[in-house]
Amino acid sequence: QVQLVESGGGVVQPGTSLRLSCAASGFTFRSYGMHWVRQAPGKGLEWVTTISYDGSDKSYADAVQGRFTISRDDSKNTLYLQMNTLRTEDTAVYYCAKRGTSGSHKHLDYWGQGTPVIVSS
Amino acid sequence: QSALTQPASVSGSPGQSITISCTGTSSDVGGYNYVSWYQQHPGKAPKLMVYDVSDRPSGVSNRFSGSKSGNTASLTISGLQAEDEADYYCFSYSSINTRVFGGGTKLTVL
Secondary structure, rough: OEEEEEEOOOOEEEEEOEEEEEEEHHHHHHOOEEEEEEEEOOEEEEEEEOOOOOOOOOOEOOOOOOOEEEEEEEOEEEEEEEEOOOOOOOOOOEEEEEEEEOOOOOEEEEEOEEEEEEEOO | OOOOOOEEEEEEEOOOEEEEEEEEEOOOOHHHHOOEEEOOOOOOOOOEEEOOOOOOOOOOOEEHHHHEOEEEEEEEEEEOOOOHHHEEEEEEHHHHEEEEEEEEEEEEEE
């Protein structure tokens, strides 16, 4: 069965960096695009970034463009999110999600349980 | 990348039907048939309920259905059950290969 397990979250100060990881299993990781989605406390879901199956295509939300970088290591079946120059408004639970298998593939069919990131001085 | 517009809350009694709307623009909802819907219970990860406007993943009840007209997509839940009480989010592909969520709708089953 598909499993996505995020790690790397924690409490950090504004202006610092953090790297999140998402360990994937139960599917052929190298064949699927992946996403990061976040949810601030008590707020809705916010799409953050996506990477294509081969890593050649990446897109970012305006709120993180230039500060966050998505990457993948297919040899380790792992997705990453490098977050630099963190701001208090980046505080959220960060989810990794797998691109859909059916139809257009423009949806997210499996999600991890999330890892919390708290940016506070 | 403005969030898609959803009603903050909807409610219905068991057995009734409700519809949640999701309004975007011609650059997202109206421009592509790539709208999906997610259910999220408190403290849990989101779950895919509908994709590509009106398709259902295997295992999702046929009480959940989706549609679209112009720049507005809709999720209809028929035969409301207590376990349907949750937050619901629409999600759309947008131009320049980005994505956008709706603000979310809290469904209360009375």
